[in-house]
């Protein structure tokens with residue numbers, strides 16, 4: 001609703017700034033200025049922020065005070081010093097989070113948060129308002145690269161039934177509608193009948209953009225395409241977040257929504273990390289976070305261009321700093337630049353989750369994309385899910401595409417899996433449907449056995 005957007009921009013936000021000291025727009029203008037800085041100036045700005053965070057952590061955060069003396073002699077080289085600190089993986093943090101809370105954190109101002117826990121126990125952590133506002137600022141900046149303004153109407157396509165239940169509470173719905181100009185629809189268990197209702201709701205709301213999980217947006221796009229329908233409203237963008245965006249999903253969404261598909265890379269426990277620009281590159285918000293990429297089995301740093309485990313240091317979370325936090329994603333950094341006018345550094349690629357990496361019998365790592373790629377080149381299967389329970393024991397669920405199914409494709413698929421993983425046992429089952437996990441995300445490739453027992457560096 002355009003009028004609501006105007007009200008939000010001109011009245012609600014200035015009021016929030018005056019009375020609630022909300023600094024999102026201020027942070028956004030700082031980040032907007034920074035995006036035009038030269039590479040060296042950007043690095044220097046990030047270095048200063050990192051040094052100040054490290055200084056704070058070794059003084060006030062029990063988990064890091066033992067490094068105080070070492071920091072004193074390395075103050076000029078914050079990046080180098082950071083590399084000597086232990087990698088913080090989720091399990092270790094989850095088992096013992098208290099030492100990461102700053103002694104100076106004001107309990108009244110802490111904001112509790114937790115990850116969804118779709119792949120295990122939820123991780124609980126704290127932030128404060130300024131840290132949350134920095135994430136928001138980064139998201140609005142990323143959206144502004146595509147002509148989207150604060151308060152522009154948005155339809156969120158969510159995959160989770162939990163969100164829908166929350167949404168049913170009228171207060172929440174009112175807030176979404178009038179304070180955020182947002183309409184939330186759940187693609188979880190969406191059927192043909194609902195598709196018509198959703199289409200009408202979206203047409204009536206006239207969003208500037210759609211926003212949601214890749215799999216949820218893809219579900220809606222596929223259903224529209226199958227019925228030969230379009231939304232029939234001009235969209236500036238379709239923003240995919242929270243899970244890997246596969247090329248076939250992007251293609252289907254672009255065809256169904258007739259709008260560019262933009263990838264947002266963030267994590268509840270890692271902040272807003274990178275956003276896709278108009279030229280299709282992922283720019284890292286280096287004013288907000290410091291990224292490292294390491295070998296997931298040894299923990300040693302990798303060169304730009306090499307894919308490995310991403311470690312995130314959120315430069316503004318001073319209430320509960322998590323230095324070198326291993327998010328669980330596999331990415332590669334890039335030394336390339338982009339000519340779109342934004343100088344934030346680039347991510348070369350985001351490969352998905354470490355959990356999506358499989359272990360071969362030879363000890364190598366095979367990405368889940370590999371299986372996806374084989375299946376996508378066959379017409380026999382609508383979808384699939386492969387699970388590595390033990391290094392030598394896997395199960396494979398397949399959903400047939402009845403009109404074009406050929407039994408020989410199963411043999412070819414199994415041969416492909418054996419090629420990559422070696423002599424493993426694979427239990428095959430044909431099913432009608434592969435339900436998404438509790439969080440609403442659908443995963444094609446899941447590894448249940450550990451990738452590695454320990455990370456060096458300690």
Ligand SMILES: [Zn+2]
Pocket residue numbers: 277278279280281283338339340341342
């Ligand atoms: Zn760019």
